Amino acid sequence: MLPANRLPALATLALGLMVAAVALVAYVAPVDANQGLSQKIFYFHVPVALTAYALFGWGAWRGLRHLWKREQGADLESYVAIHLGVIFGAMTLLTGSIWAKISWGRWWAWSSDQLVLFLVLFLFYSAYFMLRFSIEPGPQRANLSAVYAVFGVALIPVSFLAIRISKDIIHPVVFKSTGPDMSGTMFLAFCVSWAAMLALAATLYHVELAGKRLDARLKELREALTS
Amino acid sequence: MGLAQEYSLGVIRARGLEKRYGDRQVLRRVEFELPRNGFLLVTGPNGSGKTTLLRICAGLAAPTGGELTCDVGRPSIGFLAHEPLVYRELNALENLDLYGRLYRIRERRERIGMLLERFGLWEERHARVASYSRGMLQRLALCRTLLHEPELLVLDEPYSALDDDGAALLDRELAERRATASFVVATHEPDRVLPLATARLALG
Amino acid sequence: MTYFADVGALARKDLMLELRARDTLPAMLLFVLSTLVVFHFVLPSDSSELAAKGLLWVAILFTALLGLSRAFAAEREQGVIDGLVLATRDRSAIWLGKALAILAFLGLAEIVALPAFGLFFTHVGGGTIAGVVLADVGICAVGTLLAAMATASRARELLLPLIFLPLTIPIVIGGVGASVAGHPGKYLAFLALYDAIFGLVAWGSFEYVVTE
Known part of the structure; x- marks a missing residue:
């Protein structure tokens, strides 16, 4: 757990990176020859998606630590990471949808692996909340949430593979988004915006965690006073 | 070494045991130690956490605070719920x-037959359990609990639904096993088992 | 080996319960046949055989779901799961025994459903049969674990489809691929991979689902 006094530093870092990323994307990265300005959403969409994966992965890791080592607080950390992961996942769907509208003229494209995968993950992790909130808080809820979170990280690569191999039965490959040849400045802009997203996610994670911990502390205190 | 071993002769040790379900605190700072072949009588009004404490002793629930160590392996626990x-x-x-x-269990059939006989269920052994009366169910539950000769018996209201014969039978069973097993028993009728008890824990 | 003796005893108990109460299997059979009849009216008259083959997978998945939602009903009713958790050396045996029992029910339902599908729609090829066998393993492995989770929650049967369906999307993709592709090998290999990965995760995590 982050010491409380580091949180402002982390928030400042996130803000600085965001400003740098916006500046790099707007002024330094070249305008795409084919897609024009709209391609710039790539610098937002892909880092958000990668950050969502990182959050789901971290949530599963904290879940695993809870099951394995009974680490104090790991359950709450797992939940907060997945909660943020779902928010970043929803942003991925939204930005992807905008990109699809601009590139292909439709709000939804089944041919985009990333979008389909995020739809599956969005459904999966929404069910995580249904599961979690239909169990009384306590060790059992922590266990079931953690097991489900671990299933999530197994589902990500397996679904990705499934969507890939389904191409030849369901959809012809119309668009190859993999491995865009990035120039030096494009790559720099991409990396900085990714770092900015990760820093933003880390900041939000610690803020939410601190809030939830404070809530729990308050409840304990209230109980100690009333009993 | 020898001293430490002697000291840890206890079967169950609970230190500052707490259990909460959501916002409801069920157990608060429960402390006890059950020596080998001891008999802990747990009493308390409804909702005082007797069942919860017994579930923790049997390893079916985890405390949310404090700790409980149990030296008896799971296969040697008999739990009557x-x-x-x-x-x-x-x-x-x-x-x-x-x-x-x-x-x-080795010689499973003989052992099962013997228990069913002793608890007066032999005649009904082929009847669906759904057709049993409440008292017969309790007798069957006792057979299930004693089946594997447990070293630690965790019994939640063992006398409930038993008629006089059944209760007398259970009295004999408990007295017989008193020398070879450890007990944690929760009951509303403490007088019935008080002569056997070595310690008493009042909850709530 | 004693592990498999436990699994055998637990699975045998489920089959015995089914023989007595006949809760699950007749329901699954009737359901899968009703679904196929509904599909006849769902498909427009000139739709391709491929569409019917896709719908077959919907029928299989939902039939499995029906059986799974009752999987731990007997254990829940009387809290028997506590007794099993205390008595079983390795709790994953409870999962494996239950998964095998559900697999048997699902397999029996399909022994009726696949010929019926062939009769009503189009013939069932080797790729489909192999796909169904491999998919059944994954469905039962994951489904049994999730059914145990759903049983522990307040929402119970309501929750199971919500947590189950997203996890079965890869199975549907692999299964449909095995049914309709010219060379089903790739899809069958994928289904086998799914079974291996999720079978292992479910086997390793069941203990935590039934204990605190």
Whole structure:
């Protein structure tokens, strides 16, 4: 757990990176020859998606630590990471949808692996909340949430593979988004915006965690006073 | 070394045990130690956490605070719950046979037959458990609990639903095992087992 | 080996319960046949055989779901699961025994459903049969674990489809691929991979689902 006094530093870092990323994307990265300005959403969409994966992965890791080592607080950390992961996942769907509208003229494209995968993950992790909130808080809820979170990280690569191999039965490959040849400045802009997203996610994670911990502390205190 | 071993002769030790379900605190700072072949009598009004404490002793629930150590392995614990923990659609023999297999009891059939005989269920052994009366279910549950000769018996209201014969039978069973097993017993009728008890824990 | 003796005893108990109560299997059979009849009216008259083959997978998945939602009903009713958790050396045996029992029910339902599908729609090829066998393993492995989770929650049967369906999307993709592709090998290999990965995760995590 982050010491409380580091949180402002982390928030400042996130803000600085965001400003740098916006500046790099707007002024330094070249305008795409084919897609024009709209391609710039790539610098937002892909880092958000990668950050969502990182959050789901971290949530599963904290879940695993809870099951394995009974680490104090790991359950709450797992939940907060997945909660943020779902928010970043929803942003991925939204930005992807905008990109699809601009590139292909439709709000939804089944041919985009990333979008389909995020739809599956969005459904999966929404069910995580249904599961979690239909169990009384306590060790059992922590266990079931953690097991489900671990299933999530197994589902990500397996679904990705499934969507890939389904191409030849369901959809012809119309668009190859993999491995865009990035120039030096494009790559720099991409990396900085990714770092900015990760820093933003880390900041939000610690803020939410601190809030939830404070809530729990308050409840304990209230109980100690009333009993 | 020798001293430490002697000191840890206890079967169960609970230190600052706490259990909460959501916002409700069920157990608060419970402390006790059950020596080997001891008999802990747990009393308290409804909702004082007797059942919860027994579930923790049996390893079915985890405390949310404090710690409880139990030196008896899970296969050597006999747990009698409110519910008989048997399948309603199977008969008594089939139920006990399943548990006998899982507990890997040698000479399973003989042992099951003997217990059913002793608890007066032999005649009904082929009847579906769903047709049993409440008292018969309790007798079957006792058979299930004692099936594997447990070293630690965790009994939640063992006298509930038993008629006079059944209760007398249980008295004899408990007295007989008193020398070879440790007990944690929760009951509303403490007088019945008070002569056997070595310690008493009042909850709530 | 004693592990498999436990699994056998637990699975045998489920089959015995089914013989007595006949809760699950007749329901699954009737359901899968009703679904196929509904599909006849769902498909427009000139739709391709491929569409019917896709719908077959919907029928299989929902039939499995029906059986799974009752999987731990007997254990829940009387809290028997506590007794099993105490008596079983390795709790994953409870999962494996239950998964095998559900697999048997699902397999029996399909022994009726696949010929019926062939009769009503189009013939069932080797790729489909192999796909169904491999998919059944994954469905039962994951489904049994999730059914145990759903049983522990307040929402119970309501929750199971919500947590189950997203996890079965890869199975549907692999299964449909095995049914309709010219060379089903790739899809069958994928289904086998799914079974291996999720079978292992479910086997390793069941203990935590039934204990605190």
